[in-house]
Amino acid sequence: MAWTKKLLRVDLSAGVCTEEALNMEWANDYLGQRGLATRYLVDEVDPKCDPLGPDNKLIMTTGPLTGTNASTAGRYSVVCKSPLTNAVACSNSGGFFGAELKMAGWDMIIFEGKAASPVYLHIVDGRAQLHPADDLWGKSVWEADKMLHAKVQDAQTRMALVGRSAEEGCLYAAVVNDLHRAAGRSGVGTVMASKNLKAVAVRGTQGIGNIHDPKRFMETVKAGKKVLAENPVTGQGLPTYGTQVLMNVINEVGALPTRNMSEVQFEGASKVSGEAMHEPRKTDGKPNLTTNGACYACTIACGRISTIDRTHFSVKDKPEYWINSGGLEYEAAWALGPDTGVDDIDALTYCNFLCNEDGMDPISFGSTVAAAMELYEKGVITDSHTGGMELRFGSAEALCWAAEKVAKGEGFGKDLGLGAERLCEKFGHPELSMTVKGQEFPAYDPRGIQGMGLAYATSNRGACHLRGYTVASEILGIPEKTDPLESEGKAGLVKAFQDATAAVDSAGLCVFTTFAWTLDDIAPQVDAACEGDWSPDRMLEVGERIWNMERDFNMKAGIDGSMDTLPKRLLSEGGNSGPAKDRVNELDKMLPEYYELRGWNSSGEITSETRQKFNLPA
Amino acid sequence: MNITLKLYATLSDLLPSGSADNAATINVDEAISLNQIIDQFHVPRELAHLVLINGVFVCETDRDQSGVLKDGDVLAIWPPVAGG
DSSP: OOSOOEEEEEETTTTEEEEEEOOHHHHHHHOSHHHHHHHHHHHHSOTTSOTTSTTSOEEEEEOTTTTSSSTTTTOEEEEEEOTTTSSEEEEEEOSSHHHHHHHTTOSEEEEESOOSSOEEEEEETTEEEEEEOTTTTTSOHHHHHHHHHHHHTOTTOEEEEOOHHHHTTOTTBOEEETTTEEEOGGGHHHHHHHTTEEEEEEEOOSOOOOOSSHHHHHHHHHHHHHHHHHSHIIIIIHHHHOGGGHHHHHHHTTOOOBTTTTBSOOTTGGGGSTTGGGSBOTTTSOBSEEEEEOOTTOSSOOEEEEOOOTTSTTTTTOGGGSSOEEOOOHHHHHHHTTTTTOOOHHHHHHHHHHHHHHTBOHHHHHHHHHHHHHHHHTTSSOHHHHTTOOOOTTOHHHHHHHHHHHHHTOTTHHHHTTOHHHHHHHTTOGGGOOEETTEEOOSOOTTTSHHHHHHHHHOTTSSOSTTOOTHHHHTTOSSSOOOTTOOTTHHHHHHHHHHHHHHHTTTTOOGGGGGTOOHHHHHHHHHHHSSSOOOHHHHHHHHHHHHHHHHHHHHHTTOOGGGSOOOHHHHHSOBSSGGGBTOOOOHHHHHHHHHHHHTBOTTSOBOHHHHHHTTOOO | OEEEEEEOGGGGGGSOTTOBTTEEEEEOOTTOBHHHHHHHTTOOGGGOOEEEETTEEOOGGGTTOBSOOOTTOEEEEEOSOOOO
């Protein structure tokens, strides 16, 4: 079991909540969370629908292990059609909300239609009810969370909310839970706000009592935790330095995209690195990093809790930000820092706080600001557009100003909320948009890490590192080292990472466990918790089925093989320094082999044989 | 000859005192191997996971070779790390 076998369907148009049995036939083929929720999306949502219209659906979904005591088993995902990419969206978050939803007795919630006025959903175990949220509308995530906790009078209620950026139509708005964890990518928060749904508040007191073989489950969980504790990455590296330890690594290998990906190394990288977060400040002697933090059931604890220097220009008159809150993770630090040319760690931390407070994806936000800065440097965007703000590369003031504007949807913040692709198109320079399928790149330049170029180009949710993280192999040597500058052999590597990740994302576990675990560690935990025979091979098959199903949805939405590409800059302009100097990404050498390995034709279409093999929905 | 030695993450404390930005300029013999430098700075070999010369990875089996460094090179070393 492990699944509760119940889902909650919320018809926002009618204001009705209905309990429904989970489709266990689909659970058998797609496991849970990312896979299972996408199966529902494929069944119920027209791929060509307006993502911000009432026909799109928003699914909050857990995996079968979510809420158990398996390490990192606190994950949930938000699935819908993306307004940023028009492709399938699936954004994964940690914190405590997912586990609470499961303990309330629900595997997933499907929101459909649109409420006539703002509402929030309140769940206490089996009871679910919609309530007016007019007073919460127009408030930040942090303020609305506080108000809602006062309303429900229960500090243990967990909440997922959207901020003002989502309400104002920012196309990369996130759903934020537990104040600083987020289902961040692809604009899932924008879809939630489009339905006039401000928040979901959940209290679950039922625990997890439906494990298939409890004794064996406890044994496999214990074994898994031992592997994580004894691994130097998950046992020491991530708790101490967090993901931010990568800043100097990726800079050194010449794959740190800088100033809107026009360069591949950043001279200020060390100032915004994981090591820098440990350095005492001159003003108060305290480091940026206060402590690390863990999500539900996590024994890794990579999360960062940080403060901003109280004398910094961004907060010196704003005591509300003199707090300990979610600090910089690598992807956010890169987008806010090197990609905009800003090396001021306090400015980056302030912008990160604002992204949490008002629910913006910091990757897309930072990358969009970077594109705007390049347009400003070229004289295309001018002071008349920005109201006098000089939007130059390296300007911490401009970066902080931009975050404040997007957070509230004010002035030029509306343009920045469009995302890089639409912004660059609006100003007549689409070639400056560093995006795939409309989604902004994360923190690895594919000229210096060849496999990531293919991973970005073929990601089902647009440019993304979390769909196939070949950086693990190409740079970090996990599970084994491959040459990052070599494109040969990367098609198979990308496919293997994509399929395994889809399986992990469907189990309720964090993908960071895979720095130590393989499916040989994960499958026994799933197998002990769930009915059926869950071997590593079966999980890999499920992962591949999910990948093909997502691809199929995108193809039906009109996103075909012609969009499996990269911006011209990365295919024709060589890196300017370091090991990737004069190198471009060799996507053309990798893509045909990748299609072949996937069982797709030369145009990237899923063949009938592959459809049949995975029994894909019609 | 002079090279730049960079030690990161939990290895940072093994740099000579007074080093800044995780880096120190060190004078070494041209025939020195990477493992000799690793030992000289008391970096446990099992923690010398990611070893780069000018950003290019050097695998474990090549770290005993002499003469792989030239004047002005940057040798950077990390323990096992990951992120994303």
